[in-house]
Amino acid sequence: MIGSFTFENLPCRVVFGSGTLAAARVEVERLGGTRALVLTTPQQEAQGKSLGTALGPLYAGIFPGATMHTPIEVTERALAAMKACEADCVVALGGGSTTGLGKALALRTGINQLCIPTTYAGSEMTPIVGQTDNGLKTTVRDAAILPETVIYDVDLTLTLPASMAATSGINAIAHAVEALYARDTNPVTSLMAEEGIRALARALPAIAAKSDDREARTEALYGAWLCGVCLGTVGMALHHKLCHTLGGTFDLPHAETHTIVLPHALAYNAPDVPDAMTRISRAIGAADASQGLYDLAKRLGAKLALREVGMPESGIDKAADLAVTNAYWNPRPLDRNAIRDLIARAWAGEPPGTIKAAA
Ligand code: NAD
Numbered sequence: 001m002i003g004s005f006t007f008e009n010l011p012c013r014v015v016f017g018s019g020t021l022a023a024a025r026v027e028v029e030r031l032g033g034t035r036a037l038v039l040t041t042p043q044q045e046a047q048g049k050s051l052g053t054a055l056g057p058l059y060a061g062i063f064p065g066a067t068m069h070t071p072i073e074v075t076e077r078a079l080a081a082m083k084a085c086e087a088d089c090v091v092a093l094g095g096g097s098t099t100g101l102g103k104a105l106a107l108r109t110g111i112n113q114l115c116i117p118t119t120y121a122g123s124e125m126t127p128i129v130g131q132t133d134n135g136l137k138t139t140v141r142d143a144a145i146l147p148e149t150v151i152y153d154v155d156l157t158l159t160l161p162a163s164m165a166a167t168s169g170i171n172a173i174a175h176a177v178e179a180l181y182a183r184d185t186n187p188v189t190s191l192m193a194e195e196g197i198r199a200l201a202r203a204l205p206a207i208a209a210k211s212d213d214r215e216a217r218t219e220a221l222y223g224a225w226l227c228g229v230c231l232g233t234v235g236m237a238l239h240h241k242l243c244h245t246l247g248g249t250f251d252l253p254h255a256e257t258h259t260i261v262l263p264h265a266l267a268y269n270a271p272d273v274p275d276a277m278t279r280i281s282r283a284i285g286a287a288d289a290s291q292g293l294y295d296l297a298k299r300l301g302a303k304l305a306l307r308e309v310g311m312p313e314s315g316i317d318k319a320a321d322l323a324v325t326n327a328y329w330n331p332r333p334l335d336r337n338a339i340r341d342l343i344a345r346a347w348a349g350e351p352p353g354t355i356k357a358a359a
Contacts, residue, residue: 005186033089035060061085070100082344096121115147120226166300167255172227179230180276197283239265263294267352305349
């Protein structure tokens with residue numbers, strides 16, 4: 001049954017396909033840009049420079065210093081680079097870290113962004129940026145942060161190693177999973193969520209089997225886009241809160257942490273979200289959604305335990321305490337002991353538990 005809902009479509013132009021990078025110059029012009037600063041990580045600098053060549057007279061320079069968690073000092077250096085080359089728009093080429101830097105610049109200057117994502121993180125579809133100042137990560141939501149134009153070029157994702165494709169893809173699935181039981185969920189976002197999960201659950205094993213499977217890479221990027229829209233459109237809950245806390249407190253890798261925590265966070269919420277469980281099970285083709293996501297990660301060869309990515313066992317209690325402070329909305333009320341149990345399972349790499357709803 002369809003109840004009352006509010007749906008807000010975020011304004012963003014999307015160009016999707018193979019070879020679409022070639023449209024970058026036209027898309028910069030379309031934004032009214034005349035001097036574009038290209039942003040990359042140090043690892044993707046060469047790719048950024050060839051994009052600069054393709055931009056021709058619109059290329060103002062490159063800032064190849066993007067890094068995880070968008071540290072304020074990196075943003076300040078990029079701002080100085082922007083001023084030095086008199087850039088009037090930015091082109092962010094890379095994963096969520098590079099996208100984050102473009103967003104941090106747009107937040108401060110209102111500059112237009114052309115974003116060219118090369119992972120499945122989904123950040124390009126959200127008006128949100130997480131920034132780090134002295135090791136403390138805070139999140140800002142502002143309309144100015146949303147990139148104006150996004151070019152998805154499947155060709156650029158072919159170099160994403162299969163292991164990163166797996167965890168980045170499950171990171172994307174996590175956005176759609178929580179969208180299905182979001183407080184402000186709506187039928188349109190749920191359509192995208194289910195389709196995004198289905199596309200990624202089908203594509204990721206094919207990529208694991210054959211890294212250059214172009215059809216699977218295309219389907220994965222399509223799914224990642226849909227999941228990114230979910231993240232930008234509705235609010236997230238326990239899973240994202242837990243990953244944010246764990247990542248920030250123990251300096252854990254972003255996509256791997258999402259991959260490990262997701263089956264457990266979903267199992268926690270399962271008793272209170274039967275419709276979402278049905279849709280996720282259907283999308284991944286498994287009898288149980290949480291177990292199915294655990295099995296998917298295992299099949300993809302992803303790490304299944306937080307202890308394997310650097311979390312100390314002594315951190316379990318601390319993480320449980322942090323997860324229940326700063327109350328936030330979740331479909332199932334936050335129960336410290338049950339959350340501790342789920343973190344302990346995720347730490348050890350056990351399958352997700354069956355957690356019964358409180359009577
Ligand atoms: P990343 O951007 O940190 O990239 C990881 C590494 O992979 C980098 O060295 C990058 O250069 C390299 N890389 C990227 N694409 C590649 C490709 N196609 N081939 C080879 N190497 C490639 O990783 P990520 O997981 O995309 O992003 C994580 C960051 O994004 C985190 O800081 C997270 O908080 C943020 N994020 C933000 C949002 C949001 O809405 N604000 C959403 C999702 C993620």
